[in-house]
Amino acid sequence: MTLRTFISLAGWSAAALILAAYGLLSFGKIQARSWVYQVMNIVGAAGFIINCAYNNAWPSVALNVVWMGIAFYALRRNYKS
Secondary structure, three states: OOHHHHHHHHHHHHHHHHHHHHHHHHOOOOOOOOHHHHHHHHHHHHHHHHHHHHOOOHHHHHHHHHHHHHHHHHHHHHHHO
């Protein structure tokens, strides 16, 4: 697998994960406080960070760093309660 293929797969996988998380949440299949939802957002954001950094899309990198930080914070907060 080439680097370019890996970067592309990271981006497409990230899109699929974040859309799936949103869809599952919207249709009541998972809860916003669930670890599954937060992990899907963390992994999805990581994939977007990889893809966007490679493609020099820095505003999207910044957005996904914040997105990942929020998900980590929520995961930690929900784990403690």
